[in-house]
Amino acid sequence: MKYMLLIYSDENAWTESEQKHCYKESIELTQKLNANGQYLGSSPLQPVSTATSVRVRDGKRLVTDGPFAETREQLGGYFLVDAANLDDAIAIAGRIPAARKGTVEIRPILELKGLLPEQ
Known part of the structure; x- marks a missing residue:
């Protein structure tokens, strides 16, 4: 079964050194998961300050800077x-x-027939 593991943290809680070490360890983990046939994808995201949110209400699109919710x-x-x-x-x-x-939030993937396969 496919699972999405969503990583949440306070992006200001990481020093540059800690972040680099985390990335190094994450790369090592992806290599181990890939060797076991469990790896399907992963990536860190750019800072939340680069986020854009889109909402459609009553047929109108609203685009705002930042994440959907402040947390x-x-x-x-x-x-x-x-x-x-x-x-x-x-x-x-x-x-x-x-x-x-x-x-790390774990969410099972709901596989819909007709979606294009991952490339």
Whole structure:
């Protein structure tokens, strides 16, 4: 089953050195997951200050700078993995370096027939 592991943390809580180390560890984790056939994708996101939100209400599009909601923790990246079950996904989430400072939300992917396959 595919799971999206959403990484949330306070982007201001990381020093530049900590962030570089986190990226290094994350790359190592992706290589291990790939070797096990579990890796489907991952990426850190640019800072929340670069975000743009789009809403459509009554047929009108509203575009605003910034994230949809103000929170203490921001969505900072993701891993998309193929795990045998939730316990397996939890074990992978616990290996994500950012889990030590933030939160990793695990969401099963709802696979819709007719969506184009990942490339």
